[in-house]
Amino acid sequence: MIQLRNITKSFGSLQVLRGIDLDINQGEVVSIVGPSGAGKTTLLQIMGTLDQPDTGQIIIDGQDVSKLSRKKLAQFRNQRIGFVFQFHQLLPEFTALENIMIPAFIGGIGRKEAQRRATELLEFMKLTDRADHKPSELSGGEKQRVAVARALVNHPAVVLADEPSGSLDSQNKDELHRLFFDLRDRLKQTFVIVTHDESLASMTDRTIHMVDGCLTSDESSESLLSKKDATTMNSPSPSFNTNSIQDEKQ
Numbered sequence: 001m002i003q004l005r006n007i008t009k010s011f012g013s014l015q016v017l018r019g020i021d022l023d024i025n026q027g028e029v030v031s032i033v034g035p036s037g038a039g040k041t042t043l044l045q046i047m048g049t050l051d052q053p054d055t056g057q058i059i060i061d062g063q064d065v066s067k068l069s070r071k072k073l074a075q076f077r078n079q080r081i082g083f084v085f086q087f088h089q090l091l092p093e094f095t096a097l098e099n100i101m102i103p104a105f106i107g108g109i110g111r112k113e114a115q116r117r118a119t120e121l122l123e124f125m126k127l128t129d130r131a132d133h134k135p136s137e138l139s140g141g142e143k144q145r146v147a148v149a150r151a152l153v154n155h156p157a158v159v160l161a162d163e164p165s166g167s168l169d170s171q172n173k174d175e176l177h178r179l180f181f182d183l184r185d186r187l188k189q190t191f192v193i194v195t196h197d198e199s200l201a202s203m204t205d206r207t208i209h210m211v212d213g214c215l216t217s218d219e220s221s222e223s224l225l226s227k228k229d230a231t232t233m234n235s236p237s238p239s240f241n242t243n244s245i246q247d248e249k250q
């Protein structure tokens with residue numbers, strides 16, 4: 001799904017990434033943890049093609065991204081990569097529904113289909129009654145759920161999230177984290193999540209530790225199956241038919 005080979009990156013004389021090799025499989029929820037300044041955000045931005053490495057190769061969904069022209073790369077990013085940031089970054093003048101529809105419009109999806117997808121995602125996020133609210137009329141947790149819906153609207157190969165629950169209180173945090181595992185279980189959605197939240201990291205399928213620009217350890221969850229069962233059992237009952245999204249992904 002994602003292959004990184006010997007990724008290096010410096011800002012001036014500061015070497016921030018020192019030869020990163022990493023493989024991420026479809027349907028995995030992977031967390032990246034490590035001290036401030038370790039290079040986590042830089043790595044995520046490079047993985048998301050928002051920044052370029054000095055050396056190395058990035059293959060996402062079979063595509064070597066360095067081989068794409070600027071325009072094709074922007075298209076690829078729109079189609080295949082979803083982003084969730086610490087602060088939602090929703091557009092303030094648009095409603096929740098419109099914010100979710102925007103990446104679909106950019107990707108050339110017609111209004112009717114974009115609206116159908118956005119409505120379905122809002123329902124999945126249990127936010128149907130907030131569809132017409134602007135970001136300033138939503139709670140922090142609601143805004144982040146809209147941001148996740150926006151990241152999903154084009155059915156990306158991977159969702160990259162940089163401290164997605166960093167600005168939330170513990171209840172909204174838990175709810176957002178459950179949502180990631182729900183999406184993994186139902187849609188086989190792949191997530192790479194940079195987080196300082198130990199409870200989230202402990203729930204993910206793999207935790208990658210990063211120190212000073214290097215990956216120092218890569219722990220797979222030993223009891224993935226039992227963890228999955230636990231998160232599924234804790235999830236609210238499905239009110240959303242994910243089959244249509246699933247079908248379109250194939």
Ligand SMILES: Nc1ncnc2c1ncn2[C@@H]1O[C@H](COP(=O)(O)OP(=O)(O)OP(=O)(O)O)[C@@H](O)[C@H]1O
Nearest residue numbers: 011012014016034035036037038039040041042043
């Ligand atoms: N555009 C830039 N120009 C110069 N230095 C940068 C730039 N972006 C990041 N850095 C430096 O690179 C290092 C790694 O930054 P990065 O944001 O990747 O860290 P991080 O692991 O995400 O930290 P945090 O947990 O605090 O978010 C830091 O020392 C930072 O100051």
Ligand SMILES: [Mg+2]
Nearest residue numbers: 040041042162
């Ligand atoms: Mg960071």
